[in-house]
Amino acid sequence: MKRVGVIGGGQLALMMGTAAKKLGVELIVQTPGRNDPAVGIASDTVFAAVNDAKATNELAAKCDVITFENEFVDLEALSQIASQGVCFRPRIEALSPLLDKYEQRCFLRDLDIPVPKFILPESLFAVSSVNQDIYANNRNDWELSFPSVLKARRHGYDGQGTFIIKSLTDLEKKLCLDSSLLLEEFIPFKKELSVIAARSTSGEISPFVVVETQQEQQVCQRVIAPADINSQTEKIIQDIAGTVLNTLQFVGIFAIELFLTNDDEVLVNEIAPRTHNSGHFSIDACFTSQFEQHLRAVCDLPLGNVAMNCPCAIMVNLLGYETQTSNYIDKRSTLAKIPGSYLHWYGKSESRPGRKLGHITVLLDDKNRDRAMTIARNIESVWYSQ
Structure with a gap:
């Protein structure tokens, strides 16, 4: 059994759990809190901050490869650990130009990838x-x-x-x-878009469909898959993903968030070198989820089929709107009754405004955007009702 260390124990690590079980992979997490979401699905846990290098050395002794749930890490310390033969996927050198947003902008600009x-x-x-x-x-x-x-x-x-x-x-x-x-x-865009893509150890690249993300107060509220864009725009975005992945020799999943301007120009907004909120639709709407694909890549397994299993899906984040200790069981029960819905709850002990507590994905049998938005508004009316 492959043992994968995950730096970070939030909901992204939690959602690797089902994929890990399917693939026969053992997850060991490094996370500070005993109530963090992924603790319950991990076979072992190193309780420490994600930038604690001593703890990462302890994690390395327990696993075959280390990957990341978030990027709040100490790259210099991790580079020293990697120099001792510890396998990180993605490699530390691939993270280096991405974690600082200014350096990320310079990296993309030098690749002639359009950015603001x-x-x-x-x-x-x-x-x-x-x-x-x-x-x-x-x-x-x-x-x-x-x-x-x-x-x-x-x-x-x-x-x-x-x-x-x-x-x-x-x-x-x-x-x-x-x-x-x-x-x-400031970019006056007409759509915000995102693409999740994976690269294997052999250099195979596998992009998911491009999705539209809709933000409220700069937090992702909902995701529509696939995005309503033409094939040329989709190819441009997938080519950008391939260029970045190959340049970095990246192994694993990463996300690119983009703007589509009123002139149909594509600009890269940000890169997240990990699984991402805009890819949660894939758990239920694709043959292979972003979490399974990430584990496949870092474990040197063949990449899976990322095609959608339905014409359209809408994912709505269930965000905190109050400071409260509650599991919102009544609202969750109501939402779970929506036809074609799949509700994912992260098990966080406290709600606070803007915090991601869970998400719900609804699979549709057509690409009617008006219908998708009606469903999203219905979900939000239930969730945010007082």
Whole structure:
């Protein structure tokens, strides 16, 4: 039996559990909390923060390969562990250009992959000739305009660490509080898209269908699979995924979030080097889920068939809307009665606004977008009712 160490014990690791059982894979997680979602499905747990290198050494002694549920890790420490022969998939060198959003932008730009124009905000206030050189090298032919988007370079997720900036005064106030930020142009998109793709140890690449993601307050509210886009746009996105995966020699699953502009231009927003919320539809709507595909890749097993098993699916995140200790059993029971629905509950002990507590996927027998949105609104009316 292959033993896979997972750094992180949240819901993404939890959802690897069913796939691991199917494949005969044993999961061992490194996570700080005894009530974290994946603790219950793991065969063993190292209770420690995900950036605790000593704990990762302990994890390595228990497993054959180590992978990641999140990217809040200490790359320098992991590089030292890897140099001792520990197998990480994806490899540490593949993560290195992705975890800092500024470095990720530079990496994509150097591959001629289109991204929003961006800048290090401190270079806007350059006074010395050295700083002016930094500004010249990083401005990407972009003159500052508002609104703009300010992002934390590390550890931002679910809208945290992302700010819409409407004036120079707003910008200066934010920079006084935190200097480790990336500033980029605001994109007036017509759709937000995402693609999940896997790469095997042999270099085989397997992309899932491109999906549309819909955000509320910068947190993903719902996902429609497949996205209503033309074949040319789909090919462009899958080619981008292939270029990034091959350049990094990445092994495992990763996600690319993208903007489709009003002029039908595709721009990469962010890359997540792991399984991703926009791929949860695959658990029920595809022959192989993103979690199974990830384990197949990191365990050097043949990749599975990622085709959809239905014409269309809509996934709705069940987000916290109050600070409360509750399992919401009545609402979950009501939602589970929706025809074609599959409800996934993460077992978190506390709800708070914006926290992902679970998700529900509904499989449809046609591609009627209006019907899909009606179902989503029905789910949300049940879930958010007081």
